[in-house]
Amino acid sequence: MFNKTINFMRWRKPFYAIALLFSLFSIGSLAVKQLNFGLEFTGGALVELNYSEPVELESIRQTLHGAGWGDAIVQNFGSASDVIIRLSSEDPELGNQIARLIQREDAEHEVTVKRVEFVGPQVGEELRDQGGLGMLLALAGIMLYVALRFQVKFAVAGLAALLHDAIFTLGLLSFFGIPFDLTVLAALLAAVGYSLNDTIVVFDRIRENLRLMRTSDLTHVINVSTTQTLARTLATSVSTILVLMSLLVFGGESLQSFAITLIIGVVIGTYSSIYVANGLLINLKLTREDLIPKQLEEVDDRP
Template identity: 35%
Template structure:
């Protein structure tokens, strides 16, 4: 007996309130942009600059005790990451402590590093400090530029890929969905002031791929149905296509969310921001594949009769191109 969260055959009208859903998406994008410029992101050490201190201790690491001791120094954003490696000895316990650059300073001063070492030695007298590395404002600024370029190039590559595989109307719909997902993810990070670092950039790029996968699945079925139902109105054909792929879309998103929620609850503070971005991205990515990409495709229309120069149906001159 198999578990079915979605019936095998559904006939839901996803475009009944398409004007409302598309309008709500536009308002959400605008609100995210306003939040970005008014509130701003809570950049982590990767983007603001700071210092990474590597520690080594013989006893087990107590991250909570480390954090409580460092809070007395009022150093701002501090992240503590325990490092695991199969090559370590049984009494080798390593952590990486990231401290943000202090106001008006290139990096954390030698006096501040000495104070950090002193309070940690009170927590664990066996602790040593093998290395100290600093990230200055210049390097962090370059990381910001590189991150923006990476996301922009990913979306640009998607634009070209969908254009070649399908048709330009499909391409615009897919890219609109990706921009929607990335913008809303940045907006929620501005609203909640969750730390934004390089791990979140990795999450954004992953969201781009996940959202694109959902969109391409729907668009592939649309292309098949364009050949199968040559006289059906585009709105009805899109509804049929989305209903055909609904079970697959829901089950993929649902099972991925189960794993991510487990990581969010049990994975600890280090990866919580990354996992939150992934959870949010999967939810808005699944939504945008239907209510943004498909809605925009319905409004743009696609050519169905290739004997004419234009038309209001669907198809693709690059239908045989596979990636």
């Protein structure tokens, strides 16, 4: 598809600066605004209601606000007649109180309570800690896999790109106040996996071309390898984003945070696999000798 080699590494340093600014911005947002943790991590009540016909969410919000629950989150779930109410609280009976209030105040509709759940603050804290630990273990496993599959310098470059992706995605979620729940955590892990797959495809071509293009320097080999895999990268990224845009538009509010997180992850992952991961290989001074397995010399201890 691309007959001419694109000189990606020509803009390596400017994109380094952009990546650094994005990372500092994200860390600052996480430090100041922090993440808007959802009910699963903070604890609270969840009530799922089914109406006989579509209902205006604003009327439900006004009812809850009049009863002193102005911070309740009211969303459609699947259809316009299914509603979920989330509220941070340490009262296990709060969900039942809200359900009774809605049924009593809304005389125009037939309201059925489908589900009432309560997540205690200790459970939410455990989920938050386990989610963070799971992310760290995933990154450690990825670094080990890339080190065994390729070489340590590939692992360092790949891990740096994944950390950049995770930090920047979390920073945007924090800045825009997007609720961070278990679905968003799943989307973040999926975005990390997508970025890793994209990076490994390019790494594999770089390793192959380093062995074939013996007279070319590393920068040229990276440019050639990235150009050769660019069509595949663009096709995968565009098709994935189209599916996620469909989820964002037609999936309802319950899937919006999931779709937004993955869209951010795919865009940042595509960029970082080209300029962060590949660029760091140059800084780490990858050579052809790094790809040659070290042979163990047999030592003859016999006299």
